[in-house]
Amino acid sequence: MRDAQDVVVIGAGVIGAAIAFELSKKGYRTLNIDKLPAAGYGPTSNSCAIVRAHYSSREGVAMAYEGFSYWQDWESYLGVTDDASTARYMNSGTILLKSATGHHEKVLKHYRDLGVAYEEWDNDELCRRMPIYDTHAFWPPKRPSDPHFWDVPERELDGAIYTPESGYVNDPQLATHNLQRAAEAQGGRFLFRAEVAEIRRSRERVVGVTLADGREIDAPVVVNVAGPHSFVINRMAGVEDGMNVKTRALRHEVHHVPAPPDFDFESDGCHTSDGDTGIYFRPDAGNHILIGSEDPDCDPRVWVENPDQYDRHITEAQWEAQVYRLARRIPTLGIPHQRRGVVDLYDVSDDWIPIYDRSDLPGFYMAIGTSGNQFKNAPPVGHLMAELIDRVEHGHDHDRDSVKVKARYTGVELDAGFYSRGREINRDSSFSVNG
Numbered sequence: 001m002r003d004a005q006d007v008v009v010i011g012a013g014v015i016g017a018a019i020a021f022e023l024s025k026k027g028y029r030t031l032n033i034d035k036l037p038a039a040g041y042g043p044t045s046n047s048c049a050i051v052r053a054h055y056s057s058r059e060g061v062a063m064a065y066e067g068f069s070y071w072q073d074w075e076s077y078l079g080v081t082d083d084a085s086t087a088r089y090m091n092s093g094t095i096l097l098k099s100a101t102g103h104h105e106k107v108l109k110h111y112r113d114l115g116v117a118y119e120e121w122d123n124d125e126l127c128r129r130m131p132i133y134d135t136h137a138f139w140p141p142k143r144p145s146d147p148h149f150w151d152v153p154e155r156e157l158d159g160a161i162y163t164p165e166s167g168y169v170n171d172p173q174l175a176t177h178n179l180q181r182a183a184e185a186q187g188g189r190f191l192f193r194a195e196v197a198e199i200r201r202s203r204e205r206v207v208g209v210t211l212a213d214g215r216e217i218d219a220p221v222v223v224n225v226a227g228p229h230s231f232v233i234n235r236m237a238g239v240e241d242g243m244n245v246k247t248r249a250l251r252h253e254v255h256h257v258p259a260p261p262d263f264d265f266e267s268d269g270c271h272t273s274d275g276d277t278g279i280y281f282r283p284d285a286g287n288h289i290l291i292g293s294e295d296p297d298c299d300p301r302v303w304v305e306n307p308d309q310y311d312r313h314i315t316e317a318q319w320e321a322q323v324y325r326l327a328r329r330i331p332t333l334g335i336p337h338q339r340r341g342v343v344d345l346y347d348v349s350d351d352w353i354p355i356y357d358r359s360d361l362p363g364f365y366m367a368i369g370t371s372g373n374q375f376k377n378a379p380p381v382g383h384l385m386a387e388l389i390d391r392v393e394h395g396h397d398h399d400r401d402s403v404k405v406k407a408r409y410t411g412v413e414l415d416a417g418f419y420s421r422g423r424e425i426n427r428d429s430s431f432s433v434n435g
């Protein structure tokens, strides 16, 4: 069987679906191909879907701040009603604890510059707003096996920065399904349970893909949005040598615990970035708390060679590390007997900043290296990638003169050159999920 499209998007995660929606609005016939049974069933489904703006770079803050508006405006952005329901933006606000990482200092100047709404809280205000938090400083982050983990802290935090507009999306898989429906309403198509096994090329450019079952799909444009499989797809296309920044898969655990019963964290809690202990956490349904890791130096990094084969079980050591760190911040947290949570992969670039770019193979593009932090940016990245693809396909030399777009909501210029595959490693990055 042979099929022809204008654009094949490999992957139907939240970014793959957003790119399809934006391209199909421009009149391209898009086909998303995913080996899983539905949109957003890969890492997107296990995303904490936190929407916050504290990135190290101005570009990172600008993109994330633009993302806020899409989520606040979700239904009208989509322009369709999904029978399966519509994902909801939970506007919990974000507390960024001022820690010895100094991350807040990098962030604040970009907030001022870009007009991100924020409040600076001292510890009294932090206690007033979050009476369950202990405002001591526990720095540096430690593992529970460290003999100093339970030491009585002597110092206090320096307060926090609060951004009232941030929050999280209640159902990241549903948000992706919403994008699928929006793309389909514009003529986009989705093919599931279909694995791309080969990227076909002529002498000059990409010409399509071949699936594992032998089906061939012709397309002059192919976009790699394969998440933790991005390096596998880049190798298939033979484009890795032309990239200065590359990607690989990193295993990550997120844990799920009940909030202290005397506090309604689900409605009164905030997403909190706690670099002082090395975790982030946010409210979840049923008065629960989701806990992720901010990748402190003391935690082992588990790189995965084969993204189809890795340990999907929660480990006792990492569960204890993340849950006990939260117990230091929230001393009334009960430690549950049962370990609950999810394990998935980040697609991490060498500097933890994504690659949104063309490749050296004409017609082959990539939106990869999202490093555990780009769910929030899926809609503006869809916009940026669609413009990039459209302009390059119309002859623009993006490698010499990077494509720039005016952000729809904030009006800020988003420069795709920042995400170039050919960039030098960005030393300003946090080299963690904080990007």
Ligand SMILES: Cc1cc2nc3c(=O)[nH]c(=O)nc-3n(C[C@H](O)[C@H](O)[C@H](O)COP(=O)(O)OP(=O)(O)OC[C@H]3O[C@@H](n4cnc5c(N)ncnc54)[C@H](O)[C@@H]3O)c2cc1C
Pocket: 010, 011, 012, 013, 014, 015, 016, 017, 033, 034, 035, 036, 040, 041, 042, 043, 044, 045, 046, 047, 048, 049, 050, 051, 194, 195, 196, 197, 225, 226, 227, 228, 229, 252, 253, 254, 292, 343, 344, 345, 346, 367, 370, 371, 372, 373, 374, 375, 376, 377
């Ligand atoms: C545990 C965890 C927590 C996270 N928390 C946050 C957060 O709080 N906030 C935030 O902004 N971001 C977060 N992220 C990151 C965010 O979820 C990702 O950046 C985003 O979901 C990536 O979307 P994507 O479209 O690139 O695809 P993915 O969801 O990575 O999906 C890629 C798809 O490609 C498909 N695929 C791969 N190879 C092939 C092939 N050969 N043929 C066909 N299909 C293929 C896969 O089946 C998969 O469905 C988190 C990520 C993880 C893993």
